[in-house]
Amino acid sequence: MPEVPRTADPFTAADLVLLNGTVRTMDRAGTTRTALAARGGRVLAVDDDAAVRGLIGPRTRVLDLQGRCAVPGFIETHNHPTFFGLTLAADVDAGSPPNATIADIVARVEQAAADAEPGTWVRGYRYDDTLLADDRHPTRADLDPVSRDRPVCLQHVSGHFCVLNTAGLRLLGIDRNTPDPVGGAIHRDAAGEPDGVLAETAAFAAHAAMPKPETADLAEAIGLAGDAYLAAGVTTVHDTGLGLVGGPAELDAYRLARRKGRLRNRVRAYLVQDLFPGLSGGELSPVEAGVAGLGDDLFRVAGVKLWADGSLQGLTGCVSEGYACAPDKNGLLIFPQDDLSRRVATLHEAGWQVAIHGNGDGAIQAILEAYAKLGLDPLEGDRRHRIEHCQMVSERQLDQMAAAGILASFFIKHVYYWGDRHRDRFLGPERARRIDPLASAVKHGVTFGLHSDTPVVPVPPLEGIWCAVRRTTRDGHELGPEQAVDVDTALRGYTSQAAHLGFEEREKGSLEPGKLADIAVLSADPGAVAPDAVRALQVDATVIGGEVVWGGAGLDAAPAAGPAAGGGDGR
Missing domain, CATH: 2.30.40.10 (Urease, subunit C, domain 1)
Incomplete structure (x- = not known):
């Protein structure tokens, strides 16, 4: 030019x-x-x-x-920035790739344990049992030979499982007499001893009991995640689980990251339910009731995150019909219906936007029943409560969502990353082709955003748009092509409609x-x-x-003579 x-x-x-x-x-x-x-x-x-x-x-x-x-700028409506940043700096990358077998992961654990300070936890992230040649979770029997004296925790890619070695189990006081918590499970071997695998609330409790990262480490994790978001064109992130990793210290970490110039993308925070200790009893303190909406254009507290079930690939997503590979299993609900409804009502009455994780159609029904008790009418009030992931939502449930003004944030990349296994193992062909049914959501008039749930899968929204348009699996098959949408609709799931999910359509989402x-x-x-x-x-x-x-490198037009026309390329 x-x-x-x-x-x-x-x-x-x-x-x-x-x-x-x-x-x-x-x-x-x-x-x-x-x-x-x-x-x-x-x-x-x-x-x-x-x-x-x-x-x-x-x-x-x-x-x-x-x-x-x-x-x-792309708006990611469901991500975990602090958790993502910690995985980028993790002791062990347990994902596949690069690991093809449990032995590969164990070798990485062995090296990390040798390098670790005495008494410190060795942490690893992203293992996926269904992508390992062994086709199972690692157990303490795999980890103990290389880490007898140092506690080890490996986090599943879904975030709904973890694996501890014997030293880790001992430190957390988990033994054969420890009962399964409500909404979770401690996996056991043939002798009844914990084998190291913890599911759902058992895994969440284990993480809560482990030493928390320092605030400075959390702030740096936020910065590392932010660098990746900017490289992917993401300008706003909904942190749907603030407090999941570091508890209340994550709020301090965001403040520190901001002071140090490491918070550069905008964040809308959905606080985890654990930050509201009276919620199970239907109570909020005046402080808890009064912080909704606090913040500014860079960082704002937006809502509260609840969980209704787990993950389909872990057989903990709550499904109305048994899993194809385990017909006697229907997954689990994290909370009994009355408990979930009470929590939702308490938050609703205090003015909070509620976002609830629901993968299986059974969990989605429980969420809708909790929302139904609120008597929502979109013509009389604009509350914009949400269902997160919404993977197995049915046509009837989409109708219920539209009637009550319930929004969806679809984890569209399920189609690519797990579609083959949903078809062949977890759900069978008919149920699998309906996962993340965007075309049906459009038909029923449900407003939705799209997301990557990073660090579960990589960030790039362009990949999510491609998934929505092509519905191609990792093995190259089409999965439910009738649920595909056009490019404009998919783009809106990361822009204009995504802004609506955060009450921000007047500020962003369109140019x-x-x-x-x-x-x-x-x-x-x-x-x-x-x-x-x-x-x-x-x-x-x-x-x-x-x-x-x-x-921006290489895009600057020729500068005019005289005063400088601008700064560097920002990289």
């Missing part, structure tokens, strides 16, 4: 201008233009190049998109004058490439509040 004229009055000129590309505004009309201007952190204008050039002043940073596509200038610059327009190519698109720049915070 030739040098651009910089004729606008410096006092009214834009801070940032994007030219020579495609700007998908994601407004209701689906408006597309070629240029955008931002000033004071907000969108100033979206128009053609000629009109926007008139807003360029001496100090305006001008990016030549060179045919690239600008979309609203319209007056809204926050949060932008992802993509290598091409997702709607103009073949559906299979969407996943391969790149994020070339990420903008938050009109500032390029990631990427």
Whole structure:
């Protein structure tokens, strides 16, 4: 691009201008233009190049998109930033890949145990029993030979299981006489001894009893996760489980990360139920009732996260019909119905938005029954309670959700990462083809966002959009193609509709004058490439509040003579 004229009055000129590309505004009309201007952190204008050039002043940073596509910054409606950051800095990467067998994981544990300080826990993350050649969970019998003196904890990729060695079990006081907690299980060997595998509330309790990371470590984890979000074009993250890893100290960690400049993406926090000790009895303290909505454009407390069931791949998701591989098993409900309903009602009355994890159709029904007791009417009140993951929601349940104004955040990447195993093992062909039924949600009028649940699977929203459009499994099969949606609908699940899930549609989610200038610059327009190519698109720049915070290298237009036109590339 030739040098651009910089004729606008410096006092009214834009801070940032994007030219020579495609700007998908994601407004209701689906408006597309070629240029955008931002000033004071907000969108100033979206128009053609000629009109926007008139807003360029001496100090305006001008990016030549060179045919690239600008979309609203992606909004991840269900993620775990602190947990994600900790996995990036973990002692042991137990995922597959790189591990093909339990022996591979054990070798990594052995090295980490040798390097660990005496008495400290060795932590590993992301193991997936269904991807290991052994086709089972690791147990203490696998871990003990390489870590007899150091406690070890391996976290399952779903977050719903963990494995402890004997030293870890001993430290937490778990033995053959320890009963299974409500909503959880301690797996046992043939002799009745704990084999090291803990499920659901048993795993959650174990994590709560382990030494918590220092606030500084949590703050750095938030920063590491943020770097990955920015590289993926994610400008807002819903932290659906603040307190899950570090308890109340996670709030302090966010404050510290902000002071140190490590909190760069926007966060909407959903506090875990454990931070409300009186909730099971239907009580909230005045402080607990009064913090909903506190915060600003960078960090805000948005709601409370509850769990209704576990994971389908762990056979702990609550299903109305038994699992295909275990017809006598229906999973489990974390809370009895009365308890779940009481918790929901208590939070609702205090003004909180509630987001409830529900994978199986049995759990989703329990959630809907809890919400039904509130007497919700979207025409009389806009509460926007949510169901998270919503993997096995039925047509009848979607009808119930639409009637009550219940929102969904779909874990769309289930289709790719677990679709084959849901079809062949967990659910069978008919139930598997209906997981994450986006087309049905559209038909019933249910507003939804899409998410990656990172660190469960990788962040990139472009992969999620591809999953929604193609419904391709890891083995290359189509799974329920009738539930696919078009690119525009999938994009809205990460932009305009995602903003609605957080009560922020007036502030973000579309590129319209007056809204926050949060932008992802993509290598091409997702709607103009073949559906299979969407996943391969790149994020070339990420903008938050009109500032390029990631990427941008090579996009700056030729600088004008005189005063500097802008800063570095933000990388």
